[in-house]
Amino acid sequence: MAYDHAEQEQLAGLKSWWEQYGNLVTWLLIIALGAFAAWKGWTYYQNKQTAQAAQLYEELQSAVQGNDKEKVQRVTGDMQSRFSGTAYAQMSGLAAAKSAFDAGEFQTAKTQLQWVIDKAKTDEYKAIAKVRLAGILLDEKAYDEALKVLAGKFPSQFAGLVDDRKGDILVAQNKLEEARVAYQSAMEKMDPRSSGRQLIQIKLDAIGGAPAAKAA
The missing domain is CATH 1.25.40 (Serine Threonine Protein Phosphatase 5, Tetratricopeptide repeat)
Known part of the structure; x- marks a missing residue:
């Protein structure tokens, strides 16, 4: 289809604008899409971390109820090393401290409480x-x-x-x-x-x- 004169002028203007600003627009779109992808990825990561921490916390609770103090400390250490940014790590530290205190292991209890003081969010x-x-x-x-x-x-x-x-x-x-x-x-x-x-x-x-x- 042939273009009339007005359409040709519009196309020429668009071409000129794109030659001047097209590269900038492309980079802005790349940055925006990259930021969105990063946000989606971080949200997925956070949700996955929370779900895994929740499962580990259930394991800790079972160890507390079973009075398995060695497992309590072991699971708490795993929680703190892998999911330190979650609330479950803070709750685990308090639970592990109580478990150790009840067992008369006061130094371990103090260590766990100090971890919460230093690392809690x-x-x-x-x-x-x-x-x-x-x-x-x-x-x-x-x-x-x-x-x-x-x-x-x-x-x-x-x-x-x-x-x-x-x-x-x-x-x-x-x-x-x-x-x-x-x-x-x-x-x-x-x-x-x-x-x-x-x-x-x-x-x-x-x-x-x-x-x-x-x-x-």
Whole structure:
């Protein structure tokens, strides 16, 4: 089919534009398609990682229920080396720490808790690990180290629990006035409906009740 003059001008203009910008457009399309492919690939990888980690976590739970402490540690090590970026690795570290603690293997428990503190992606898991680690250090009479673990900021929902643990450590150090302040702070930060407040009140009463009021 023959083109009329207007169509020929349009084709000539398009050809000229393509000669000037066509290479740039092609590269932009390649970059866009490459980015989309990379995103799809990463999503697939993440989903696959999560599914595999979930299966391994089920194996860990079975080992915990069967009280197979060697398998618990072995599976946890596998989880942490292969799926460290998943929540399952953080939960596995906490489970392995409890398993080791129950078995009297305190160094292993501390190692697992420290892994969670160092590697966890969420502050909540880190907070749980810190409180539990401080408890082990309290049992070992490593009071200053325990308080150091509890230093710094924590998610608000853990503030009362942290102060409660600080109070326990301060009592062990015979720093009763400071312990009263810590327990009182824990009481104030906890939900009034929390059963934990009753236990804190018992501990507070045992060392003489509320802290002395400051002079105006």
